Amino acid sequence: MILDRKICQKARLSRDARFDGKFFTAVKTTGIYCRSICPVSPPKEENVSYFDSAIECAQAGYRPCLRCRPDSAPNSPAWKGVNATLDRALALIDQGCLQEHSLAYLAERLGISDRYLRQLFKRHLGTSAKNYALYQQCLFAKHLLHQTKLPITEIALASGFDSVRRFNDCFKKQLQLTPSQLRKSTQASDNKITVKLYYQPPYNWPVMQATLAARAIDKLEWCTKESYGRSFTWQNSHGYFTATHLAEQNCFEVNIVISEISQLKAVTHNIKRILDLNADLQHIESDLKHCLPSTFTFNSGIRLPGIWQLFEAGVRAILGQQISVAAARTLVSQLVDNLGEPYGDMRLFPSPHAIANSDLAFFKMPQARKNTLKNLANFYLEHQDNSEPQQWLALKGIGPWTVNYAQMRGLSDPDIFLGADLGVKKALAQSHHEFSPEQAAPWRSYLTFQLWSQL
Structure with missing residues (x-):
């Protein structure tokens, strides 16, 4: 990604928060890279280089600023959203995939060759997938060193390292700092x-x-x-x-x-x-406004509220088929009360095993709906992490709305339009606007929530 120097210069000198995370400023004379909103006196332009991402700064030999802490910048590089495969790879790496598996396993999960995966990372990030993963682990550790009193041993484990020695070596190599430079004491705290x-x-x-x-x-x-x-x-x-x-x-x-x-x-x-x-909502909203009528009442800042895991999203979607939000909430509450494992004063969401092995007699609903829940639970037990929502369509009682809803909220897929949803239909009828949802791609999930917000 080639950044425009004049635009970057104006943005860093203005310290406008809207540019935070869109680029990073590296200072040749100090060897430090910063966010665009860094409070220190701005360096001379001839001493500055601009980078699209923090990891590119690190690869060029710069270390992170201790004042503005670029690891805290919103993650919105300009290429994000351009390549769906790369987005999926980054998501899996952030979930710890390369801490437990090989690059070949990651490529297989993505349905591509490991050679092509290496090319994607080199083209868009200028580094390898493994190095990206290590850098993210170190940035997360730096975050914990700044904000918590966790012992360094626990920070190493929390960041995905299996030993303190490897953590120290990698931290110094990636960030050109040692953990002790950020942490004066390692007093233990509670959990x-x-x-x-x-x-x-x-x-x-x-x-x-x-x-x-x-x-x-x-x-x-x-x-x-x-x-x-x-x-x-x-x-x-x-x-x-x-x-x-x-x-x-x-x-x-x-x-x-x-x-x-x-x-x-x-x-x-x-x-x-x-x-x-992590969404770059200014960019998303700019795209959406171009495909909506000028008379549409646009509610700025609307995000995609996710559900903790895909399986939970699928269960909520099944229980919410063709009924109100309040009625669906009642059914999910009954499920949690009866099958959720107690956790202190709380409960955990029921596991696929708990639902598959229950007769669900506490539900006052047709047996067909209960069977759909059990079918999804059994499917999850058989397929585990390899479950894809589109595969659910083979299960009796699950249609496109259920799959799309689960994908939108359980995976935070940004490009799902729930055209068959009763709320969306009502919002369209009330607005009297004529437009094509296809023009909102790849942000149709945000369009869906815009329409819901009109109700």
Whole structure:
């Protein structure tokens, strides 16, 4: 990606937060790279180089600034969204795929050759997939060193390293800093971790909060005027989090309790997904406005509220078929109350095994709907992580709306238009606008939520 120097210069000198994360400034005389909003005195233009991503700065030999902490910048590189395969690869790496598996396994998951995967990373990021993964692990560790009192040993594990020695070596190599330069003490704390997760404005929290609150399940989720939280399971770990919106700082302060510290990075990434913190909404909204009539009342800052896992999204979609949001919430609450594993004062969402082995007699619904739930649970038990929503169409009782809804909220797919949804149809009828949803690609999920916001 070739950046325009004049535009970057104006943006960094203005320190406008809207450019935060869209490029990074590297200073040749100090060997440091910064965010566009860095508070230090701006360097002379002849001493500056501009990069599209933080990892490109690191590959060029620069180390991160300790003042503006570029690891906290919203993740919105200009190429993001251009290559769906690369987006999927990055998502799987952020979930820890290369910590547990080989590059060949990742390529197989993506349905491409490992040679082509290497080419994608080289072309768009200028580095290898493995090096990208290590760099992200180090940035996450740096985040924890700044914001928590976790011992360095636990930070190493939380970041995906199997030893402190490897962590120290990799951290110094990738960031040209040692953990001790960021951390003066390594006092142990309890298992409650607090981090700040930043986003690029606009962010319409009232609409996001209303969407989450209307569907929140007692004992599984909690929602206040300024926060959202829930219990969760992730692979072999469980825990809960509460994310509090700090509008003036363009971030969420997130308190996390987790049983397995090694899963913290993946869990944090998933929290960012369900709150849709990585979206470059200015770009998305600019595209959407071009395909909507000028008379359309556009609600700026509307994000995609995610559901914790794809299986849960599928279950919620099945229970929400052709009924109101309130009625669906009642059914999901009954499922959690009866089959959710107790976790302190909370409950965890029922596992596929729990649903598959229940007769679901507590539901007052047709047996066919119960069978659909059990079919999905059994399908998940057979296919595990290789389940793709489109494969669900072979299951009796699951149609396109259910698959699309689960894909939009369980995978945060940005390009799903729920044209058959009753709410979308009602919004279209009320608006009296004529336009083609296909013109909104690849952001049709955002169009769907725009229409829902009109109700």
